[in-house]
Amino acid sequence: MRCLLRGSILGLAVLMSAASVGAPSDVIDGPLVRSAVSSSDARDLSGVWYIRLYNPQINSTLGRLPPFTARGKAEWDARVKAAKDGSPIADASSYCWPHGVPRVMNSPYPIQIIQTAGETVIVHEVAHNIRHIYMDQPHPQSVTPSFLGDSAGHWEGDTLVIDTVGFNDRTWIDEIGVIHGKQLHVTERIRKIEGGHALENIVRIDDPEFFTEPWYARITYAWRPDLRIAEYICEENNRNMPVSGHTAKK
């Protein structure tokens, strides 16, 4: 049974590499919670995924820093300098607040996607962030600004499109110093790639206060049938917690 299973996977891998879509590098041996590859249904994203090539700095798809406005650049410079000087400015995660979007999608912890008829839920291991993406419904007329914003989702072919607005201005975009204001508008285009072995998220980031034009980032996640979401309690023994104000002395 297991032999046959592995044989099939191998077969698939051979087929895939023949088409130069790249053989899966993350084939896992041993007993698995879920099947070794995500289902063949392009719209079935359910399961556990784990970021690949995690980088605390989110670069644009052009391979460089985002197109900052003068304000955005000044805030970036201030944060980079503070970190260099040994008194980094704390971001939302340091206060055990929800991480914001796309910050929470760029975290080195597993995420689990759960799909129901009207909603896509993403449970993040990191600080038990939970995203509620309401499907095929517009944003509510009035949205109270929040850390994770208000997310509306719909399908375009094989791609889950998530539109998120209604952010407060207390999270960062990345962990280094790209920040945003309340006008932040994030659009994510998520689809399965590499025959169900990975997920791709093309993130469009728009905030006229901090960027001269919308910019894009690309994050990919590996299918991880071997993982379950573990308990992560930021509030317990949080060594990042700034003692006072927005800076923490070393």
Add this chain to the structure above:
Amino acid sequence: MMRNLRLLRVLVLGALTLGGATVVAYAQAIYHPPPGQNFEGVWLIQGDHSAVKTIEGKLPPLNKAAAARYAAALKARQNGKPDFDTIQTCKPHGLPRILFAAYPIEVVQEPTQVTFIHEVHHMPRMVYLDMPLPELADMDPNWMGQSTGRWEGDTLVVNSQGFNDLTTLDSAGLPHSTEMRLAERIRKLDADTLEDLITVTDPKTYTKPWSTRVTFRRQPGLRLKEYVCTDSNPEAAATKPHG
């Protein structure tokens, strides 16, 4: 066999795609639970359960040492200094206390997992249907323990253990040890009412197993709000670990 067939289908599909044929199959396998087992939606607890009693309406059968701890907790609360209560520093409620919180709970279901999302502390609780509960000796105690379940007809039977002893079972301060085991029987009484029959077994704290019962009312159209404990208690996260 089923598994192989499914993989075969993946292979065929892959081959078709490679062959240039257009394969558009957006079935989107959304799981629809059978009506009786469908707990999906948002629920709110009914009644006040800040000081939990047994189904018979009595104080749970605390042993002598535990009774003293409980009395001390009641007194501390009365004096406005409930230092035993780790909720104050934004720690998770633990089980079963989080069930008693007067905040909505969203349930989402998959064939292998029932997930309870508690608005309070935006806390998820996974009930795995595809694995046995690990032996207590093999578990790392944590705040929410670990839960596994199975369906008995339309009743979801959930077993949980692996808790630390830093939480209490209710706001009043009913104590428990790391050996506590919970058994829950969750079912719908009608389309809009969910019942949870909870049995606590903890020989280090209680002289015998005891049960309590809560019901939840469906909240049509309600969306969970973002609840951020450390936002209103900014210094809470800076406290030293307990225990």
